[in-house]
Amino acid sequence: MEKPSEKSWKKQPWFWSSAVASVILRLVLIVYFPNTLNFSSRPEVSTPLTSLRRLAEGYWLKQSSMSPYAGSMYHGSPLLLSILGPLTIDRGEGKSNHLLCGLAFVIADFITAILIRAIGQLLQVADIKSLKSLGATTHLNVSENFPSGDIAALVYLWNPLTIITCLGYSTSPIENLVTVLSIYGACMRLVPLAAFGWVIASHLSLYPVILVIPLVLLVGSGLDTPPRKLFPYIDDDQIQNKKSLNRIIFSWRRVFLFFLWASIWAFYVLILCGISLKDYSSLGEMFKRTYGFILSVEDLSPNIGVLWYFFAEVFDFFRNFFLMVFHINILFMVLPLAIRLHHRPCFLAFVYIAISSILKSYPSVGDSALYLGLLGLFVNALADMQFSFFLFSGYLGTLLLSPVMHNLWIWRGTGNANFYYATAMAYACFQIILVVESVSSMLNHDRALKKVSFCVNKFE
C-alpha cells in the first residue's frame, strides 16, 4: 500500500529539476537584472536589521577602525559582518558588487530547501509509522498522501517571497537557514546541530529563542505523532507497541545535552563576537544595538509589520507600556500552544515562527517565506483547512497592494501613511487567520485521527 508512495518520493526527477530551475531563475535574475529590479530598497524586503546596505556601512565603519555600531546603521551580528562584509566591498569598474552576496544567498536558500525536504521525509516516515501503530492506515488512505517534504521544499524555493528576499540582498535567507538547520538537527536528534542552529538563529534575530520549546520536545520525545491520548483505545494486543511508544516518550538526558551544547555554542559565539569587536566596541554595546534595537522599536521606518506606525503615533508616556504589551503578546501564546500541540513539535515550531514573524518589530517577507515553506510540511494534515483560497488571494492582494501604497505615499506624495498602514494591517490579519486556521485544522486532524482509531478499535 505504501509502496507506490514510497517509490514516488524516493526517485523524483521532477523535484530536482524544478529545484535546479528555481536556482537558475535566481542566478539569471541576479546576473542579468542587477539594478533594474532594485528589491533591496523595498521596505517589505529589507528591514533595518536585515538590509545588506546597512551591513556594508557597518563593515565600512569597522574597516575604518570604528565600532560597526557607531551611528544607528548596523544592528546585526558582528559574525555576519565578518562573513558577509568582505563580499559587499565595491570592486569598482562598474561591476555589480553584490554578485558574490547574491550567490551566497542563493546557496543559503537551496540548502534551506534541502533541509526542509529532509525534515518532510522524516516527518512522513514518522507519520506513517504512527498511523500504522494506530491501525488507521486503511481508513485514512495513506496512498493519497503527498510527498510533503518535496512539496515544502518546492514551495519554499518557488515562493515569490523567497525569490524576492534572495534578490533583495537581505540577510533573511541566512537567518532562515539557521532556523531550519536547528529544526532539522532536532528532527534528526543531532543534539549539537540543533543547539548550534538555535543559538545562531537567536543570536541573529532574537525571536527564534522561543523555538526552544519545540526543539526540546523534538529532542526529548521525537517527531510529530498523533496525541498520546489516542493510544489507550488500542487493544491489548497492541500494548506492546504502546509500551515502546511510552519508552521513548521523553529523554531528559538528551534535553540536558541540548542545553549543555547550547551553552557551549553560546559561549563560543560570544567569544567570537568579543574577538571581532575587540578593538572597537564591547559585547554590552552589541546587545544594546542588536537586541535592544529589536525590543525598543527605535526605527520607525515603514515595514509590513504592525508596530512602526503605532510607535510613530503613540503618545510618548505610553510607549514603554505598549512595548511590553506587544512583546509579551508573543510570549503569551507560547505556553498555551505548547500545552495543546506538544505532541507535534514540528508543527509547534511552525506556529511559533509564524507568530513571531507576524508580531516582530521589523518583519519582512523573508520571514513569511520561511513559515509558508514550513506550512508545506503539513500539507497532508492540513488538507481540509478552511479559507485557503481566501487566504491565498489575501496574501496576493496585500503583497501587490503594498508596493502601490508605498509608492503613492513615499514617492508620489498623493497618498498618506494610512494607506500603507492599512495594507500592513490587512497583511497582519491574513497572517493571523492563516495561523489560527492551521492550528484549528491541525487540532481537527487529531480529532479525526481519534475518531478513526476509535472506530478501528471498536470494530476490530
Add this chain to the structure above:
Amino acid sequence: MARLLSIFLLLVFILHVASESTEEVVEQIDGEEFTEELLFRPLPDRKVLSHFHFESRVPPTNSYGHHHRLFPKAIYQLVHKYRIREMELSFTQGRWNYERWGGFDPVSGSNAKPPGVELWAAFDVSPDQVDASWKNLTHTLSGLFCASINFLESSTTYSAPDWSFRPLSSNLRYGSLPREAVCTENLTPWLKLLPCRDKSGLSSLMDRPSIYRGFYHSQRLHLTSGEFDPMASDHGIVLEQMLTVVLQPDALETRGRNLQPNWSMSSLFGKTVDGKCALAKSSNVYVQLEGSLVHNMKDEGDEGLESNSNFEFSVSPDRIMKEINSFHREHSSILYGFSIKDHHNSKPFDLGFKWKLPVTWSCVKAPLRVSRFLMGSGNERGAIALSLQSTEWSQSLPKVDHNEEKCRLKVDVFQVVPWYIKVYYHTAKVYVDGVPQSFGDAIEKLSVSPSEDKVSPGVMEMSLKLPCDMKSASLTLEFDKGFLHIDEYPPDANQGFDIPSAIISYPDFQTRMQYKQDNASIKSPMVSKMQEKRKILSYTEVLLVPLTTPDFSMPYNVITITCTVFALYFGSLMNALRRRVGEEERLLKEKDKKSGKLQLLFSKLSAKLRGKPWDPPSSSSSSSSSSKFISSKVILKIVLIAAIAFGWQYYSG
C-alpha cells in the same frame, strides 16, 4: 617778584604737565577701550557693502579688577561663568553671494555666514565639562539675544569638529540653526552691548527699515579672552561686534548712463552721523576699493588716488592706504579713511560717493565655486552632492609644482547632518571631471562620526586632494530619510527639514590685506583685523529636505486599530486552542469522575475547617460550596488588587 612769578609759572607748568602725564598714565592703566568703525565697499553688482565694526577691550581681571566703565557686564560675566576662550555668534539673513561679492578677501571670508544662527565656542574647561558649559551658554545667549539659541542645547544639533573647522580646535562646539529668523529683537540686545547704543556715533546709522531691507544682513559677535590662559595673561577680553549689510543704493539718476549707482550715507541709511560716540577712542569710516576695480579704472596713477576722474567723495579723505604685497599681481586695493572727530550736531557727517565714469569689475573669488544640492526624488532616500567648480582663479594656478609633482588643491569639507538624514558614508564617491576616483586617490583624510538616532548628528570632516587643472569635482553621499515620531515634527512639518551649511575651507591658502599705514599712531582694529592671516572659508547652501509625515490626526485610530488586530490574534488563537468538541467534553467528564476523589477530600477538609458537618457530595451542595468558595476567592482577589493599587500609588506617588 619776577623770579617768584617765574617759579610759580614753572610750578604751574610742571603741575600741568604732571597732571597730563598722570592722565595719560590713567588712560594706559585704564586700557578699557572702545572703537567704532564703518567700512563701505562698492560691489560689482551695483550694491554697496557696509560693514560696522565695534570693538571693546578690557584688560585682564587680575591687573584691572572687576569694575568696568565701557565693557558690557553681561559679556564679562558670560566669559567668566563659562570660561570661554573664544566664541562667535552670528545672526544672518540672506545668503552671501560668493560669485559677485567675493570670497577671497578678509572681509568676505570672515563676514560671510550661513543663514540663520551660527554659534561656536571654545571653552577652557576639562573635556568632560564642555558639553555642560555649552548647554548653559546656549541658554544664556538665548536669553541675552532673544533668539531660540537654546535649541542648540540638544545633543542632536551641535557637534564637536576635530580639525576641519579650525585648526587645534579642542573643546570646541559648533552648532547652527538654519531656520532662525533674524529681526530687530535680536539687534536691540546686540546694540545694548555698545556703550553708546544707537544714540550716537556710527551705530546711530542703524535705521531698522533700511538695514533689514538689504540683500544680506549679518550681525555677529566675536569674543576672545585670554583670562584663563596663563600664556596670554595681558590679553584680557576682546569683544568684537560686527554688522554686515549689503544694500542697494537708489540708482534713479544714474540708470541711463550705465554708471554704477552713487550713494551716500543718508541715501543708504536715511540717516547721518552727528559726531562720534563720546566714549569711543576712535571713530572712523573707510571706503575700500577693490584691487580689480582700481585696476580697471582708467587713467589711474599715483596722483589719481586722491582726486580721481572716475569718482569723487563728498568729504575729502583723511588718509589713503594702499595695499602692499597683494597676492594678486598688480591689483592692489585702496582704503580711504575718514575720521569723524570734528563733526557734531550742526555739521553732520554724510559721506557720499559719486561715480563719474562707468566702470565694471569683478571680485576676487574663492579658489573653487562650491555648491551643494540634493539628488533623487521621493521621500525615501536621496543623495547629497557637493559640486566644486574651478574658477578663473584656480585655473591660474601652476599645473606642475616646482618639484615636478602634480599640483594638488587641498579642500577641507566640514559637514554636519542631522540624524534623520541617515548618511551611508561607505557610498561616498568623488568624481573629478566626471570620472570616479578611487577612495584613497582623492580623499586625503576622512574622519566621520556617524549620526546616532535621536542622540547625535552625523559629522563628516574630509580633506580632499584635487588636481589643480580639473574643471569640476563632485562629492556624493547617499542617505536614507528617517521617519520621526509625530512629536518630533515641527509645527509646519511639510515644509521640510534643513541641513545646515557645509563649510569648505582651503588650508593651503591664506588671505590677508597688508596696508601701508601712513600714520602708525592711528591704530585701527578693523584694518589690523584685515592684516591677520586667515583661512579662506566658504559656506554652502542650506539644504531643504522634505521628510514624509505620518497622519497627525490619527493617534487614537492607530492605537485602537492596532490593538484590535492584536485582540483578534489573541482571541481567535486562544479560542481555537481551547475549543472542545462534544466527544472531548464527555471524555473530560469521565476523567473528572475518575479524579473526583481529590475533590471529595478537599470538600471534606474544607467542611471540617468550617466546623460544619460534611454532607455527602450532591450536585447542589457541591455547587453551593463551590459558589461560596468562589466568593471567598473573589474577596481575596479584590483585596489583592487593592493592595497592589495601594502599593502602586504609594511608590509612584
